[in-house]
Amino acid sequence: MPKASAPAVPAILVAAPASGQGKTTVACALARLHTRQGRRVRAFKCGPDFLDPYWLTLASGAPVHQLDLWMTGEADCAQRLHAAAQEADLIIVEGVMGLFDGEPSAADLAQRFGLPVLAVIDASAMAGTFGALAWGLQHYREGLRFAGVLANRVASPGHAAMLEGGLRDAAQWQGALMRSEAFTLPERHLGLVMSDELGDALPRLDAAADALASTPLGQMGATELQGWSVDFEPPASPGDAFPAGALQGRTIAVARDAAFCFIYAANLDCLRALGARLAFFSPLADPSLPECDALWLPGGYPELHGATLAANRAMKDSIAAHVQAGKPVWAECGGMMALFERLTTADGSSHAMWGVLPGSVTLQKRLAALGPQQLDVAGGSLRGHTFHYSTCATPLQAAGRTQAAPGRKLRGEGEALYVVGPTASVRASYFHAWFASSPATTARLFLKDSHE
Known part of the structure; x- marks a missing residue:
């Protein structure tokens, strides 16, 4: 019998030009916002990361798995995305490092599965260059779907207007998140502090979701989300088989x-x-x-x-x-x-x-x-x-x-x-x-x- 296809489901890959731009904050804010609105959100993390998934799990209320075309394998990625599409109203994949960094990169994953890319850019120390970065991320590689750009750590509404004005295509503007300690996620030497170590982890995510709700990105409803729809087919061939009962009784x-x-x-x-x-x-x-x-x-x-x-x-x-x-x-x-x-x-x-x-x-x-x-x-x-x-x-x-x-x-x-x-x-x-x-x-x- 032919394998069943999953229904098309809105999906987004949250990427950036480099590490430290705020991908996790935005991905969690987006997951938390739509979860609060009653949507079933499934989140994934691109690459071998242990810490960001703690925050994504808290934001989405569902287990978070890694996607990596080499480490986990293409068939594994395809199977997990296909399974998520059976139950989710929205799939969010957080990228790793910069969009085109690494072999394979987050861009490779996005291109393989047709994921629209949202670019998050730390605009705290820039103005017109914001538009150049957004243009470069969108056009550097042919074949990538682009869902727009979000300015992060913005100083003021006037600063946001300046950034928006620097875009060649105003339709790509997904809004700005102002700089705020209320939803800053603390870090240490191996990455983010784990969510369960902080007594105010969920309030931080709620504050980020509230801030995102005032942006064009945060105001997207079910109809607008359909523009991100992706058909996730099951893998053409399964990965390595699990030896039946190899650890049974142990x-x-x-x-x-x-x-x-x-x-x-x-x-x-x-x-x-x-x-x-x-x-x-x-x-x-x-x-x-x-x-x-x-x-x-x-x-x-x-x-x-x-x-x-x-x-x-x-x-x-x-x-x-x-x-x-x-x-x-x-x-x-x-x-x-x-x-x-x-x-x-x-x-x-x-x-x-x-x-x-x-x-x-x-x-x-x-x-x-x-x-x-x-x-x-x-x-x-x-x-x-x-x-x-x-x-x-x-x-x-x-x-x-x-x-x-x-x-x-x-x-x-x-x-x-x-x-x-x-x-x-x-x-x-x-x-x-x-x-x-x-x-x-x-x-x-x-x-x-x-x-x-």
């Missing part, structure tokens, strides 16, 4: 709290699709691991919670017992950092960690590594990315290293994969994995037999 303990929070929702879905039961726990607050067959320590901010982690000696002992029992551990980035003997923060504070890996990690003030990569592990290959400010010093020899994504080059060596434990059951790396890129490999990460 319980995986997943660290999830303020220190370990870099978790793709799709990774949890992948583990469940493989048959695993997930048991969440907090290394900050809990005295021990839950009963489990394997352990996943995702990335996050152990450096912000070093004293609390060091004080929880009972958790350290529980993790040591898990390792000594030869049970599998997969630790990525922040999860790996906590497995070392010592962690030193950028201000020089030092904390004893769990001591599973010999050596120490030290936070730097500059980015140590960034980019899409892939890792050969557990007899297969996983796609993902790396993004960290710390470096590690260890006598361990790397059991393997990541490779650059196609079209990219590594600066120096790839990220090390460290393998330790009585049955080589602990695997750790700075690499963040996208589990669905190889479900069979993912299953083997958490199976004891695959480590022996």
